[in-house]
Amino acid sequence: MKIITTWVETTSRESLLQQFATKQWFWLALFGLSLFSILSFIGGRLLVDADTLWHIAAGKWILANHAVPATDPFSFSFHGAKWVPHEWLAEVILGASHAWLGWAGPVLVTALATAVTLTVLLRFLLRYIEPLHAFAVTLLAFLTLAQHLLARPHALAWPLMVIWAAHLVLAREQGKRPSLWLPVVMLAWANLHGSFLLGIGLAGALAVEAFLTEGHPRRSARAWAPFLALTVLAALLTPNGVDGLLFPFHVSGMSFSLSIISEWKSPDFRLIQPIELWLGFVLFGALYFGFRLPATRILMCFGLVHLALAFARYAELPGLLAPLLLMPSVGPQLRAAIRPEIKPRLSPRSIRTITALCMALFMGSIAFLAKGIQHDQSRVLPREAVNAAMAAGAAGPVFNSYNFGGYLIFSGIAPLIDGRADLYGDDFVRRYMAAYSGDAKVLHALIQEYKIRWAVLEPSSPASKLIDGLPGWRKVHEDTNAVAYIRGQ
Structure with a gap:
């Protein structure tokens, strides 16, 4: 009797699993859980940026x-x-997660946000193209964001960016006004990260498209104008108000700072860049299959590609947003050009195996995060140098490397400068970089003006070599990543 009962229960579970396997959400859930797990296991890679510390x-x-x-x-x-502080909400999430879970906290929320982003993108693509093609496009999107995959506010805003764009595109496809709950997404986005301005611009571009192409300009204007007004209002509902809305324009005007910060520079195409691979695949597909696309969508994608080529930090925009804009037109043409793929029929055993592997991977990632993650990125954590300087009596203002400012703030030490270039402005950043780059006159002036008492810099920096030769300064620590000096009385 016990054997029969066990067989019935097992058969019932297998039958339920097979029913789940026919549902799209089941495979999307396995995809999201697997991606989250993989990103969790490489958690240390998400902590390599100095700005994570001050956030x-x-x-x-x-x-x-x-x-x-x-x-x-x-x-x-x-x-x-x-x-x-235009990213205050994301900073609260990162700060709270670190307080609760240590370094595993920021890794967890970043991995979760990325997994949700790509799962939502995949779900949207499955509306138009076959699963294999949708997965390939999603993989290309992942490649474009991989270099910018860091535990920082922009990653927490990715899910909202994709949800926002997907629902706007669906509204255009259906010829309807966007849902009035979408401004709630904008409200959260505006408090998470400054990229919300892109969302407003995208909404405006699609509104213009509706006005020009639907054949009923007045009706289109009446449908989209209230939505755009609510969108702008939602973007203003932050602690920063109008300053938050104007912040991206302020940053874009800092020509000197943008020219020296690596993520604000153009990608270096002497090395293979993810955006280069993405563009190659897209151009090959467009030219080989001869896709015909609406002019408005082509112009929008040109804008995204321009941002990605002008600033390395925007490399993910074409990967995440261009498929959303283009797929309503590309999808039917791709289905017509390529014979629909034969959907594999997985055996119950294969379904069980795949499900078990994904769940084991997920449970393993949870155990890995629960064990804790060690932040050992010494390039941005000059622990030994700072500890040695403190032990030697360092106190007061410090002349620090730009990359070490985040660690100093995280450690409760006020820096001369850190990753918030928007706070310091072009003039100060220019002076600092002159001193850091070996201009003895400017360095001496900064030391006198701010009454600098100690310094922590990279050993290879020109400023460290200048300080090493100044009278009254002594070296108290040096390793491959940082050197510390103290100024005598």
């Missing part, structure tokens, strides 16, 4: 003070100056 510190400051700062609370050089 976490800012989030903890907001949680501790129950307020969003309007002036700089961290540096000594600009302490009390006006600051626009």
Whole structure:
């Protein structure tokens, strides 16, 4: 009797699993869980950026003070100056996750946001093209964002970006006004990251497209105008108000700072870049199959590609957004050009095996995160140098490397400069870079003006070599990543 009962229960479970396997959501869930798990296992790779440290510190400051700062609370050089913390909500999420789970926290939320982003993208693509093709496009999208896959606010905004664009495109496809719940997405996006301005621009472009192509300009205007007004209103509902809306324009005007920060430079095509691979695949497909696309969508994609080629930090925009804009037109043409693929019929055993492997991978990632992640990226964590300087009596203002500013803030030490170039402005950044690059006159002036008492820099930096030769300064630590100096009385 027990054998019969066990057989019935097992058969029932297998039957239920087979029923699930016929549902699209089942495979999407396995895809999302697997991607989350893989990103969790490479969690250390998500922590290589110095800005992650000050973002976490800012989030903890907001949680501790129950307020969003309007002036700089961290540096000594600009302490009390006006600051626009336009990513405050993402910083709260990063800070809270670090407080609860250590370094596993920021890795978890970043991996989760990325998995949700690509799963939503895949779900949208499956409306128009076969699963194999949809998966290939999603893989290309992942390649474009891989270099910018960091535990920072922009990654937390990716899911909202894709949800926003997908629903706008669906509204255009159906000839309807966008849902009035979408401004709620904009509200969250505007408090997470400054890329929300792209969302407003995309909504405006699609509204213009509706006005020009639907054949009923007045009706299109009446449908889209209230939505655009609500979108802009939602973008203003942040602690920064109008300053938050104007912030991207402020940053784009900082020509000197943008020219020296690596992620704001154009991609270096002397090396193979993900955006280059993406463009190659897209051009090959368009030319080989002869896709015909609406002029408005081509122009929108040109805009995305321009941003990706002008600034390395925008490489993911074509990968995430161009498929959403183009697939309603490309999908039917691709289906007509390629015979629909034969859908494989998986045996119950194969379904069980795939499901078990995905769940084992997911449970393993949870155990891995629960064990904790060690942040050992010494390039942005000059622990030994700072500890040695503190032990030797370092106190007061510090002359620090730009890349070490995040660690100093995270450690409760006020830096001269850090990754918030928007706070410091072009003039100060230019002075700092002159001193860092070996201009002895400017370095001496900064030391005198800010009463610098110690320094922590990369050993290879020109500024460290200058300080090493200054009278009254002594070296207290040096390793392959950082050197520390203290100024005598």
